[in-house]
Amino acid sequence: MTHKRIAIIGECMIELSEKGENIKRGFGGDTLNTAVYLARQVTPLATR
Numbered sequence: 001m002t003h004k005r006i007a008i009i010g011e012c013m014i015e016l017s018e019k020g021e022n023i024k025r026g027f028g029g030d031t032l033n034t035a036v037y038l039a040r041q042v043t044p045l046a047t048r
Contacts, residue, residue, distance in 0.1 A: 008035045
């Protein structure tokens, strides 16, 4: 069986939202979303 590898290169976006005096930090962006969705489609062993 051959193993295929995928490299995802890019930056993720830091999203800041303010509610009163609190600032909440989140992460997003096309590169991060693509990596997350691909990781969800394979077995955990394949993401190593």
